[in-house]
Amino acid sequence: MIGPKIYETVADMRQAVDAARAKGKRVALVPTMGALHEGHLSLVRAAREHAGHIIVSIFVNPTQFAPTEDFDAYPRDSDADLKLLAGLGVEGVFMPPAKEVYPQGFATAVSVGGPAEGLESTTRPHFFGGVATVVTKLLLAALPDVAIFGEKDYQQLCVIRRFVRDLHIPVTILGGPTVREEDGLAMSSRNRYLGADDRRTASLIPQVLGEAVERITAGEEAATVLAQGMARLTQGGFTVDYLELRDAETLAPVDPKGTNAARLLVAAKLGQTRLIDNMSVARPTTGWR
Template sequence: MQTITTVAELRRALSNARRASKRIGFVPTMGYLHDGHLALVEASRAQSDVTVLSIFVNPTQFGPNEDLSTYPRDFTRDERLCRDADVAIVFAPDAGEVYPPQFETFVEPGDLAKPLCGAFRPGHFRGVATVVCKLFNMVQPDVAFFGQKDFQQCAVVRHMARDLDLPIAIVTVPTVREADGLAMSSRNRYLSEEERRRARAISRGLFAAADKCRSGERDVEKLLAIAKGHLNEIDRLQYLELVDYDTLKAAESPLLRPAALCAAAYVGSTRLIDNVILA
């Protein structure tokens, strides 16, 4: 495994793979890896010849009062996990490599970035789209892998790749969960034992609504009410919405198209997001 910190070195390292027509898979992360990230690596190794994993805590997707400075980091551990998972290249640029002096060009996503998290984190998806576009150009992969937990991010990235004619297949990998149902997230480490127990209410609510949908319930308001009925233990619900899978517009009753039931909630001071797909 190679650990690389500059774009020039990365391109040199991948040049032989390209000459040999090897398929390059890419897993973009902000580090502090967990089994959810490793599932992306596993998917990449199954679908490509060379796997590149990036570790970069992207400052442009954090708001002024968010956790950029305290976001969990453990690069030594991340390297070990990548080596054990047979990652070929860890790309770990610093902020100056990604955003050089006088950087001023951003990717501005459209309507997909406005609802859900976009309504509460202004500028977040502008930062996401910009850094992902830059990483795509740096790595130039054939296929890139993202986790379904970040449902809206996946939608924004898919449409960006399509709209900008980026020759990259975008693969969404199902959410990996803890044994108790909590969606794996680097931010779970912020939770105390008591908060962790209460955080399980989020997935319980989503699963309950999904079960009802599979049993034939197609009324949007009833499905939302079922999910919300399990959320009494959280401290603050930021949103709970049922949206069309493709457009992210509010789903309508009766539910006839694939949709996503999405939630963002605070348990203690930790913001958690989760979703389930209803088909």
């Protein structure tokens, strides 16, 4: 099996993109931090529907981790990643060293607001600045026709769509549906941290989300449903950062008189492992309560 070409420099990746375009191919970029699983692979398959040349980036971005977070421990398995991508016929993999992305003297950052405010930013104020900077660099390095990100990181997807519009980056941003395990847990590279007992407990997150979606859609008061959901998670052993209902597009608090769909988002720690998830919520026929 012939594997994808590996690029370690922006210059080499740009040369490959130019060659693909010279052959009349559209280019798609799938940014990842590696430790690939079926969720990532579903994004690659979705990208293939929009482009004839696929580049997957694998880079564990240090600027989105706080000093107390798991940058050093974040799972890395490039050999397994490359084997999976070869099986999908990916043309290229961008695997830059840190000094290529952040060379000596690097002094620029992308500052984001709007959908970046609240939720993740409350407990991880460094996070979206790091994400926005590295994603901007990746998009400008390859200038793909499309780039695809998973909906599991829903706030991140909204932030990326916002700054791509604001900065007039000529890339179409697509979202890929969350892929779940048999018990409903959203697939995540960090699931590898969970021991057997915690892994079983983790399935409480999608259970609480699913039940809350049903109750809110049926017209129950959101505040009551969310308070009860947080209590269930806490009793189950989680430390809950947030469980909130937000406007699906702007991530602002839901307007009781609004007609937009909403998104229910959660972040909670189980032991040392922090898990996030979200689900779509259709507007109740009786309106938001």
